[in-house]
Amino acid sequence: MDHIDREIISASQAGLPLTPEPYQTLAEQIGISADDLMQRLTHMQELGIIRRIGAIPNHYRLGYKHNGMTVWDIDDTFIDALGKKVGALDFVSHCYHRPRHLPDWPYNLFAMVHGKTAEAAAIQIQQIANLLGEHCLAHEVLYSTRILKKTGLRIKANVPS
């Protein structure tokens, strides 16, 4: 990954332009050819730097007002196996293993759920609880009450790797 790759990612965070040849437009901004840009994007996808290219929906605007960060205290022996199962649920948008922070924070598995109603979110949470079963010692759900800041990835393109 070189500085041009970083520039591509940085430039693309504002979104692809809605013009017939968006990659061409982006390539001109950076000063490379559209072919080079598309090859680099393909390569970064192959390397796993780019997870996917797509239109990113705004869940909240689409009616998903009940966004819960569910957090679970899972037996460390089973966390990878169970984390993969939770991550595969089609209503879970993010699923991460994070460290506990004892005694304040006993939870090591995080999964984001999105419901149009509180009931819909509660059903999703129950499904996760059922899946985790006895390997989950405790859980909580933290609903967001205010979005204070939401920006795309911001990384200076000229930062040396």
Next chain:
Amino acid sequence: MLSFLHQQLLNDYQQDFPLSPTPYLDIANTLGVTEEEVLAAFSALAEQDFISRIGPIIQPNQLGISTLVAMAIPEADMSKVADIVSQYPEVNHNYEREHRFNLWFVLIARDQPHLANVIEQIERQTGFKTMQLPLLEDYFINLGFQLDLDSKAEAILVSA
């Protein structure tokens, strides 16, 4: 209401947006509509903020280093602390949540010293401690959240 085309664009192009010289034309050909219709529909979705953007989604920790941070802030200090935190360009996704730990944000920095420095500045400036919960493993498998768009979404697209 979202038209059928809007729904298709929202659900079918969260991944595999074409990487070709004319992606909107490719989508139009797949869906049996014109390129102009696809561009107009995406423009409407973007204007109404139903999509935040079209582009690459970066895998966490591939560019620099990041961590989730939580803080427990007394209600009276919340606005002040939230404003201080949000001012940092390294901070994104800053949320208030219902919990003793009521302020949650993601910090992205170019390396570990930079990250540690920002944490220290935030703690000094706000007077409150942080709890850092960096990513250990990402279990994300499904590549697109299936949106339920049929039931009358609050979605009201005026121009489409």
